Structures are given as structure tokens and as C-alpha cells.
Amino acid sequence: MSELLNTLMQDARVWQGHKHNKTTQPAELTGYQALDNQLGGIGWPRGALSECLLDAPGIGELTLLMPLMQRLSQAGKTVFWLNPPHTPYAPALAREDIDLDQIIMIHTEDKGDFLWTLENCLRSPVTGLVMAWPGKLAAREIRRLQLAAEAGSNVCVLFRERHYADQNSPAALRLELEPGDQQGLKISVVKRRGSWPGQRCSLAMTHRAGLFHHEAPRVVQGPWPLSAR
């Protein structure tokens, strides 16, 4: 019995308020030092769900995952994009040094198929990362996904709308993403295993559009009237 308790403690499954446990859960570094520090130096948990909660695309949410995607695709692991809201643009991915042979985009018609597909991807040893845009999910369904994620040892990131931050979720890591100053990304940790949530950090994401701050905007003014913009 005590052995069981010890395992629970070590895996940081029992939340202990008085101390910050270093979890022994397997994880993948995010590739952003500032964020890794906030996450206790471990990064994206493997074999568990992570959630990114954001309002609108285009704030740097994919760039956040880019270092991981690069690393996994080059290591020959498959990266699944499940029901992405827009088309992942191949020329941009190629520019980021991602092995496009390892990228598979899947579209499902209904939620039953979605959950089934996600479960199958999560259980497979070939998968490295699953990025999914589930839309509305019942708590029971997230729980089902969490169990499927535990069966494999892959990183699974669900992109959901920000208002779900108020609802509870069995996901091991929940990040709230907001656009920050100077095209950066403000991240606040809503939940993480084995420690207090509430850490915040801001990542510079200007490189995603090739912008640099010390330069002035490089817009060439055309002959068109300014009011048109």
C-alpha cells in the first residue's frame, strides 16, 4: 500500500500544497528557456494531455510548438494535425526545417471519429506529437483522451478557446495564451502537475514573421491614398 502511495507522490499525482515536487514524468522541452523555467524545467508532458487556450489564431501559438515539432519530425516521429482550423502552410513549415514527410493532416467528420482518431494516434508508438482542435468537448471525453494519452508516451496538445480556462479539465498542463507587447506571446499557466499554477511569462515571437524591433517598419508607401488602409 505504501508503495502505491509512494508512486503516487513521485509522479506528482497527489497535489501537495506545501512543497514543489519535481515530477519524474517524462516530458519534452519546449525549446523556450523562459517557458521551461516556468514549467519546472521540464516542458511539455509526455503521455498526458496539454491544453493551449487562446481566442484567435495568429498570435504565435504554432511557433510555440515549432521547436518541438522540428525536433520530433527530424527524429522520424510523426506529427499529426487533427482538424486544424486553417491549412498548415507547407512552404512555411519547410522554411522552419520541418520534415514534411512526417506531417499528416487529418480531417474528421464527426466527434466520434475525432475521438477515435485521436485515441489511435495517441496509442501508437510512431506518433511524436498530436495537435488537435477539438471544438466543444465534454469533461467525460477529455477524460477518455487523457486515458488514451497515458497509454502512449506522446505529446498531445489540444487547442481550445480561452473561455474553457474557467472549466476544470483533467489535462496535465493548461496554458492560457494571449497576444503580448511587440507581437510577443503572453503565457499564463492555468494548471500543471506537481506544483502551483499561476506562473506567467512572455515570449518574443517576432521571428515568426521575420520582424525585428530595432528596425523601423519596412512598409513602402504606395501611390494609393492612405485612407484605403
Added chain:
Amino acid sequence: MLWLYLHFPHLLLDHIRRSSENTSALVIVEGSGQKVIQACPAARDLGVDANMRLKTAVSLAPELGIARADQQQETRILEDQARWLYRYAAHIVLVPPNGLLAEIGSLQRLYGGVPAVWQTVEDVLQKHQLTAWPGIGHTPLAARLIARNGKGTCTADKSHCLQTLGKMSLLAAEFDERTCTRLQRLGLSTLGEVFRLPPADMARRLSPETLAYIQKIQGSRPDPQTPWQPPHYFQQQADFVQDIEQSQGLLFPLQRILSELEKDLCWRQQDTDCLLLVLQHRHAEPTRLRIRTSGPEHRAEAFLSLISLRFDQQPLQAPVVSLRLTVKRFLGREAPGGQDLLGESQDLNEAWHTLISRLQARLGENALKQLAPQADHRPERAWIASGVRRTSRAMKTTANQLPQRPLWLLRGPQPLTEIPQAWFTGPERISGGWWDGQRVHRDYYIAQLNNGQLAWVFRDVQEGWFVHGWFG
């Protein structure tokens, strides 16, 4: 030369019975549907017998399953048997409707004697749940007569063979009725007595054809046989007496067929990636299901799980009368590429194919896409989505040569509804498509919208502003 003849006394019956789970009484009736020609043991226990009128049979056993004999079907089933026999003997001749002839004289050294050949064939017959009467003879016709009369013994001795033949009655020797009567009038009653007649005499008194027949039995006249060639594809059919309404019921016969496919593929040392399953209905167009695996595959269980997934997705339209599985595409089998001698590390390649096949079976072929850049200046044509393939092409483009592009591309340009908060780079003029009529003439900018989204916006020729991508 030594010939082995396999006579299948009730081939159709065996064929139907082995593709159904229940073992209720079953009979085969002749084409007109009046007379029972074959009855299974369960039917015989109830008193139903061959040559009985169907009405009598039904009154004896009300629950009787009835299948009608069909010559075409029988030929096809016979060919199925030739296909497995081909694994054991090279020179095979089909003798419709229910016989197979194989030359075994040349196999004696391979198997180590005639008894070993005999034993092998009997084992395989049992494995295929078939009843056959084997017979060995020194000529094809001798083997056939011995087998059809159920007098087959395992011997390579010619005199023993002639002795068995000699004891056969004229009717058993399959002379036609007229010749039979004439021979009887000559005072002959067994084949042995006919053998002793001088040939010239026989040709004069009877017909030259009869002489030829007798000489072919004896082996003094050549009797060339055209060998059967196996087709270059795999095909198996299962026929059902009672229509199958639930797709679960199809899995049992499929299991047997798939395990034969696995053996066939193993024997060919090949794999396949495409199965065609045709379900015949009584009153509707046949359903054709194409089951694809994403990579070369040969395991029966993998095929079965894909097919059952497909059945879950696609319920049966109508009750099924028969099913046919065809494989026409064969791929060379690759040697397992793992460096691990003990096989401890999982074969990722195989796992990849299993996963993709499963997903494709449930979601459809087109649900899974792989992306690749394409050489075109127009952003909406600069990428291509293709079916999933396992490739290891090392296409390396120097990343820095590619222009700055957003990670998200919208399915189509969306009108820009607000004035962006800040402008960054631009314009990048993209003009092209005059060669195929899809003209594009745009100035692209990177701009930040008021809610913080970094957008790829453009202004087209008509001065309209659109969002075409997000820098996600």
C-alpha cells in the same frame, strides 16, 4: 509416370459447409430442383439420401438447407482446390466437374516415396475440410477409375493397379451404355476380361474409340494431358445457404479465406496492399469494397481488423448471398530492416502502416493528407496535399531561400474588416497565373490586427483588402 487422382464426391457440399458456423442439415439439389444429389452427414442421419426427391427430403427434415448445383460454380470451386494442390505438385490437370489429376511420379524423390506424397495430400485435404477419394494409377484414366470407385490404395506397383482395374465391372469402368450392352452380349462382365481381348479384334467388333479408351487405361496408347497453370491472382469465394444479414456473420468465412490468403502470400513471398471484397446480394447490385492498407501487408489478422472496421462504418445494404475476395496486386516482400537481431525494439515501420491503415479504413482515403510545397508563385498554389505515403526522400531545400510565409493559410482570402493596428513589412508583389487563366496580382503586407493577430494581408488589383494567412 504415376498419377494421383482426387475425386471429390461432394465438393459443393464441403465448400458451403466450411463457410458457415452452424452444422444443420444441408443438401445439394440438381439444377431443376427436383432431386437431391448430395446430402451432408447431418441430413443423412435424418434419413435424407442422395437420389431422393426433394419433396420427400423436405418432409423428412423440415429445416433442411438447400443449395442448387451450378456447373459454373463447381468448376470455380474445383479450380480453388487446384490452387492449393499446386503447392504440392507441379503438373495438375483439372477434370471437371469434380476431379483433379496430379502427376506424382516425379515427386517421389522430393517427398521420399509415394506413401509420403499420399500422406501429405491427405493431411492437406483434412486441413481444408474436404472429402476426397484418392487413387493412384499408372495412367491418368486408370487413376481416375480407381479413385472414382473408391478403391484407391497407396501403391506405385503397376501390376497391382491392373489387378484392381481387372476386377471392375463394366459399368464401373464407365463405358457408355451401348458399348456396355455389346460387351455383355460378348459374355464379358469385368474390365479384366476386356483387357484380354486382342486389340485388332476389338477394333473390328466394337468401335475404334472403345479400343482407344481401353488402351489409354492400359497405357499402351499415349494420353497427353494439358497442365493447368495457376492464375496470377488470388481469388476465393464463400457461398451461403442462408442469406447473411449481419456483417458480423461474414467475419467467420472471411477468417478462413484470409488465412488462406496469408498462406498464399507467404508461399509467393509477396505482400499486398489492396483487397477487393465483393458481396453478392439476391436482389440488389453487388457491393464492392476495396480495402487498402497503407503499406505491404500479409497478416490475416491485420486484414481482418481492417475489414471489420470497414463493416462497422458501412452497414450491409442487403442480405449477402455470397462473398468473393480477390487480390490482384502483389508487391515484393521486403526483408525486415531492423538491426535488432532479437526483435526487441518495435518495428516502427510496421506500426506506422498499421496505424495509417486503421485510420484510412475508418475515415476514408481522403481524410488523411500529407503536405508538400509546390513551385508556384501564387500562395494558394504553392502547396499541395497528397495521399499518405511512407517515403524517405531526403528533399532538402535550403530554408533561408524560401520567402517569409505564414504558418496558417486560410482556405480562401477573407475580406479585411478593420484597419490594422500596425504595419510591418511590405509590399511583396506577387503577380502570376497569366499562363493558366488563374490570374493573381497582389501586394502582400504583414500587419497586426487590433486583437493581436499577426496577419498576412494583401491588396488586389481592385483595391480590395484581404487576409490570406495568420502568423500562428
